[in-house]
Amino acid sequence: MAVITIKEVSEKYCVTQDALRYYERAGMIPPVTRTAGGIRDYREEDLAWVELALCMRSAGLSVEAISEYVRLSRLGDGTIKDRLALLQGQREVLLERQRQIAGTLDRLNYKISRYEDALKTGILKWKKEDD
Amino acid sequence: MAVITIKEVSEKYCVTQDALRYYERAGMIPPVTRTAGGIRDYREEDLAWVELALCMRSAGLSVEAISEYVRLSRLGDGTIKDRLALLQGQREVLLERQRQIAGTLDRLNYKISRYEDALKTGILKWKKEDD
DNA sequence: GCTTGACTTGGAGTTGACTCCAACTATTAT
DNA sequence: ATAATAGTTGGAGTCAACTCCAAGTCAAGC
Numbered sequence: 001m002a003v004i005t006i007k008e009v010s011e012k013y014c015v016t017q018d019a020l021r022y023y024e025r026a027g028m029i030p031p032v033t034r035t036a037g038g039i040r041d042y043r044e045e046d047l048a049w050v051e052l053a054l055c056m057r058s059a060g061l062s063v064e065a066i067s068e069y070v071r072l073s074r075l076g077d078g079t080i081k082d083r084l085a086l087l088q089g090q091r092e093v094l095l096e097r098q099r100q101i102a103g104t105l106d107r108l109n110y111k112i113s114r115y116e117d118a119l120k121t122g123i124l125k126w127k128k129e130d131d
Numbered sequence: 132m133a134v135i136t137i138k139e140v141s142e143k144y145c146v147t148q149d150a151l152r153y154y155e156r157a158g159m160i161p162p163v164t165r166t167a168g169g170i171r172d173y174r175e176e177d178l179a180w181v182e183l184a185l186c187m188r189s190a191g192l193s194v195e196a197i198s199e200y201v202r203l204s205r206l207g208d209g210t211i212k213d214r215l216a217l218l219q220g221q222r223e224v225l226l227e228r229q230r231q232i233a234g235t236l237d238r239l240n241y242k243i244s245r246y247e248d249a250l251k252t253g254i255l256k257w258k259k260e261d262d
Numbered sequence: 263g264c265t266t267g268a269c270t271t272g273g274a275g276t277t278g279a280c281t282c283c284a285a286c287t288a289t290t291a292t
Numbered sequence: 293a294t295a296a297t298a299g300t301t302g303g304a305g306t307c308a309a310c311t312c313c314a315a316g317t318c319a320a321g322c
Contacts, residue, residue: 055234055238058231059236060232080246094235103190105225111218119215
């Protein structure tokens with residue numbers, strides 16, 4: 001019957017089995033298909049949800065936001081507008097985060113170049129404000 | 132003597148007084164200048180550290196990494212190489228995070244456009260894999 | 263049919279980053 | 293000098309997102 005177990009999925013996506021169970025409990029993915037005995041059997045569709053959840057989490061979106069999206073999806077076509085709004089909101093979250101990171105990277109790069117100079121030229125003069 | 136209090140700093144940077152005290156306790160900024168009575172008096176230099184810490188935190192760098200940088204800085208010029216390495220490491224962290232976010236944004240944008248189409252054209256056919 | 267190993271659940275514990283609190287001290291206004 | 297206000301500390305509490313555990317169930321090999 002070729003059951004795809006939680007172990008296989010955890011290895012495939014480099015995530016713990018506990019995390020996979022937690023994602024399901026938290027509603028971040030819909031209930032996974034089970035065997036007659038109650039054991040999780042990740043079907044194509046289940047894997048797609050896992051992948052989506054991991055992708056969103058890897059960017060730092062909250063479990064709550066992802067769960068809400070899943071909840072709306074499970075309610076059917078009537079929630080398409082809501083889902084669109086949610087996705088747009090989360091896009092804004094990520095865009096903002098991207099801006100923060102870009103700004104910090106600028107600052108980091110500036111400092112790094114100052115440090116590199118200091119090492120190249122010998123530490124001739126290091127001021128407090130260079131820290 | 133124009134003391135700059137924690138209250139003023141918290142308002143200036145939109146951060147709680149508790150967070151400012153926590154940052155200091157955690158070593159994310161060096162000990163702040165104090166008045167004779169033991170009250171924090173944020174001098175120019177202290178503010179620069181606060182600003183740096185907030186910038187790094189806003190990008191999601193860990194309190195631990197920032198504290199380590201501050202610790203090395205306080206040890207003097209001998210730690211410049213270490214500090215450079217630390218900053219380069221943190222730059223990698225941010226670059227990786229940026230990549231993750233970019234990837235998730237691509238996916239999010241794709242989904243958003245599918246939802247927008249669905250709303251524009253009426254929900255003619257919505258498949259499971261469009262969720 | 264029995265052992266062994268993987269899977270199940272509910273719930274407790276952990277980690278990082280704050281946030282809140284109580285008891286106390288310093289400063290300012292009257 | 294005293295009351296009100298603002299600041300201080302150490303430590304406990306909170307929240308998100310896991311992570312770990314115990315006690316039990318299921319499945320595969322012998």
